[in-house]
Amino acid sequence: MEGGYWGKLLKVDLSRGKVVEEELSEEELKTYLGGRGLAVSLLMREGGEYLHPFDPLCPLIIATGPLTGLVPGSDRAVIAAKSPLTGIYVDECVEGGFGPSLKALGYDALEIVGRSEVPVYLLLTTRGVKVIEAYEYWGLDVISSIAKLTKRYGEHSSVLVIGPAGENLVRYAKVFNDSLRPGGRGGLGAVMGSKGLKAIVTVVKERDKGVRVANLSSFKEALKELTVSERYGVFNLGRFYFLEELVKVGAVLCKNFRARYALDLRSFIFELNKLIKGRTGCRDCEVKCNRVYATPNGSHLEGLDYAWVITLAFNNLIIKAGEAVGLIYLSLNLGLDPTSLGNVIGWAIELFEKGIIDVNFTGGLRLRYGRRELLAELIKLVTYRRGFGALLAEGIVRASRIIGYDSLKMAAYAKGLEAPSLDPFKDPLIALSLMTSNKGADLEEWPFMEKLRPRNVRELAHELVGLRSKINLASSLIICPFLIKNIGNLTKLLNSITGWGEWSEEELLIRGKLIETALRRFGLNSNVSGFSDVLSERLASVGEGTHLSRSLEDALKEYYYLMGWDETGRPLGSIKG
Incomplete structure (x- = not known):
């Protein structure tokens, strides 16, 4: 070693x-x-x-x-x-x-x-x-x-x-x-x-000291090649750039995945830019992908994820940038995930609109979209598990089972995890990713995705295997995915640091697949009834979902084959390789 x-x-x-x-x-x-x-x-x-x-x-x-x-x-x-x-x-x-x-x-x-x-x-x-x-x-x-x-x-x-x-x-x-x-x-x-x-x-005073590099000269050469890929818009918009892509193709949804967000994003970004007080990021990184935003209460928020904005704010018809930043800051500072939170709140408001729940059930709260004060109150109730907030704190699947009726049919999720408020079928690659993720409806491959577009479904499986291997490598070797310009550079870095010998790009990508297989085995062994590669009824019926369902089934089978799993998605043989 x-x-x-x-x-x-x-x-x-x-x-x-x-x-x-x-x-x-x-x-x-x-x-x-x-x-x-x-x-x-x-x-x-x-x-x-x-x-x-x-x-x-x-x-x-x-x-x-x-x-x-x-x-x-x-x-x-x-x-x-x-x-x-x-x-x-x-x-x-x-x-x-x-x-x-x-x-x-x-x-x-x-x-x-x-x-x-x-x-x-x-x-x-x-x-x-x-x-x-x-x-x-x-x-x-x-x-x-x-x-x-x-x-x-x-x-x-x-x-x-x-x-x-x-x-x-x-x-x-x-x-x-x-x-x-x-x-x-x-x-x-x-x-x-x-x-x-x-x-x-x-x-610890010196975080850079300690672990050694096996081949320092090769490491320095590989380090020179480490730069953000030209296709990323993170220099200008930070992590928020992916939202522009979603808006361009009409993929942003609101009102619990029932309508498309049709308001002008330019005015929102214009107001949002007024709140920027600086930019920051990881130490020694040239990208500085996090913007520092002023919040209405005089605090500052480092970084703004696209999923937080579309799911907590747009999904619930919060369209003013200052209000959106304030609600996101409040939820984070209390320790909540704004994506799951925004999804669950949007779902609850739809239930209230349809009479499935009423003020007696919500503790006197009249649930309506577009009310900042209501969302702020719900955030606090969820955080401290008070009243109606205790139900929402359980997440959308458990809450649906408690309420009953058709509430589960209105829930947008995969493998129990609430989905970000987007139409996954505007780019079938997103749909296949959400279906097959071993963590649930979490689109973590987005930093590697090119421009969103309708794709030939035959390409999907091959492309997703590559994307998933890359994100697993980024999360295992530990490096920001925006800095992985190509796998060759990553391989050079690993070889020079570890001294293990000349690993090839193919060998490294295989490790990414092996890690995905380990995640799959963990999920299967967990014996969770909802561990299947399907989207919930509400999420699957968005946009072209029904039309593309057969094609996605074919892509799913091809994905299993490329991953070395059987036709039901179960890994074959040992995960080592």
């Missing part, structure tokens, strides 16, 4: 207050690489797919990759567990200093099991690991928690933290690292909350 890895796993048991180190084998690292791949391997090693997400024995994994802290766009870490929302694998690739700090402390990954009887946080320093009571931080919002912990431990600290939504086990609560910047979905904040874990703090 030459470079890029320590070969060390730090394990913490909160129930017993026990901390141990374990060796990671070179074979496991070569197979799963790190990040997402290593996380799913560690989860399955502990039998995590068979456990309830809130079971103390069910692990929470935080994993780095061989590129972490060594290249621009690698200041991030993958947090993974079994999702309390979907019951299958979930991860967040969070941006911030935690990943490089964990690596600098001598660990490739952190595994947390158990449950503390009192609120605690973990402190990781060069002197060791401490479990410290967190009463003074429990109940604080995300920004206040980060500020207090950073003030206590200084400028060399990095804070991984949950908000009140995670403490109250809202099934789509998020985890944050040093800010409110975009991350993943699926309820990892609730997993941390179930363990009584408010935060994890690292303190």
Whole structure:
């Protein structure tokens, strides 16, 4: 094991207050690489797919990759567990200093099991690991928690933290690292909350020091080629550029996927640009894809994901930029995923309009689209599981089953995860991606997608296999997907850092497929009734959905074949290769 890895796993048991180190084998690292791949391997090693997400024995994994802290766009870490929302694998690739700090402390990954009887946080320093009571931080919002912990431990600290939504086990609560910047979905904040874990703090002065590079001269040459691909619009619009693509093809939906968002996006962006106070991003990265927006309450929001805007704001007819930013900030600062939240709220309003629920059911709330004050109230009710908010905190599938009637038919989701408010059939590649994702309706391949367009369905399977392999590599090696100009450059970086020899591009892409197969096995072993490659009735009936259903079935079969799975989507043989 030459470079890029320590070969060390730090394990913490909160129930017993026990901390141990374990060796990671070179074979496991070569197979799963790190990040997402290593996380799913560690989860399955502990039998995590068979456990309830809130079971103390069910692990929470935080994993780095061989590129972490060594290249621009690698200041991030993958947090993974079994999702309390979907019951299958979930991860967040969070941006911030935690990943490089964990690596600098001598660990490739952190595994947390158990449950503390009192609120605690973990402190990781060069002197060791401490479990410290967190009463003074429990109940604080995300920004206040980060500020207090950073003030206590200084400028060399990095804070991984949950908000009140995670403490109250809202099934789509998020985890944050040093800010409110975009991350993943699926309820990892609730997993941390179930363990009584408010935060994890690292303190290390030199995040760049420690792990060695096997071939420094080759590494420097490969680093020169690392630049954002020319096709991305992130230089000008940041992460928000994908929204322009969706609007151009008429893919943005509103009113719970029943209507197309027809208002002029230019006026929204014009007003949004007035709120920009700067731009930021990962350390040493030239892209700076996050814009800093002023919020109505005088705070600042770093980064604005397209899915948050279309699902929390546009879906619920919030069309003023200031109101949209304010609601997104409120939901994030309380620890919520704005995409799942906006989807569930839009669904609830439709139920109210159709008389399936009334004011007696909602605790006196009259649900209507376009009411900022209503959404702000619902955000708080969901966060603290009060009244009607306790139902919405369960997520759209569980809430539908509680209400009954035809409420499930009105829900837009896949594998239990609420979908972003878009028409997936405007580009069949989006539809196939949402259908087959092993995490649910999460379009994480969008940074690699070219211009949206109607496609020949025969191309879909081949293209999706490549896209999915790339996003798995980005999330396992740990690098921003915007910086993967081509797989050749990524291969050069890995070879120079690890010293494993001359891996080819094909070998690296195969690793991306193997990781996808591991995610598929995790989902199948979880024995979740909704783990099938279909879209919900509402999502499948949008636009050209009914017309394209047969063609997508053919593309699905081809996708299974290319992945090496049987005709039902079950992997064949061993995942190693």
